[in-house]
Amino acid sequence: MQADLRSMIEIMRGTLVNSELIHDSVELVYVGSDLNELTDEFTNIMLVTNLVHIRLMEVAEEVDIVAIVFSNGHLPKQKEIQRAQELEIDLITTPMTLEEVHRFLKSEYGTTLDIKTKIAPTV
Numbered sequence: 001m002q003a004d005l006r007s008m009i010e011i012m013r014g015t016l017v018n019s020e021l022i023h024d025s026v027e028l029v030y031v032g033s034d035l036n037e038l039t040d041e042f043t044n045i046m047l048v049t050n051l052v053h054i055r056l057m058e059v060a061e062e063v064d065i066v067a068i069v070f071s072n073g074h075l076p077k078q079k080e081i082q083r084a085q086e087l088e089i090d091l092i093t094t095p096m097t098l099e100e101v102h103r104f105l106k107s108e109y110g111t112t113l114d115i116k117t118k119i120a121p122t123v
Helices: 005-011 055-062 078-087 098-109
Strands: 026-033 045-049 065-070 090-093 114-118
Touching: 005 098, 045 055, 045 098, 055 065, 055 078, 055 090, 078 090, 098 114
Parallel strands: 026 045, 026 114, 045 065, 065 090
Antiparallel strands: none
């Protein structure tokens, strides 16, 4: 199933980093910071992560990531923003934590959208 990206951004209290939204929908959400979990068998992915570095763009080149959501209010650097524009990836920032984003998306889309997660337990 697909979910409307604009609606998901609202639910996450997100802000679009790009000047305008490129993609309308996503088919899978992956919440976590272990990028090794992403494979090329997944398509049309929205990655929700607490990572902020150029490695995200390297993974996005290999996997069908159409949107990256940065949790905890993190903002990507200009280099990542430019690379995301080249790759046509929507960049979003949210003040929510990974756990909060997962909970909100699961409650809203849990029965209609594939939502995968690998969040390290908090101590």
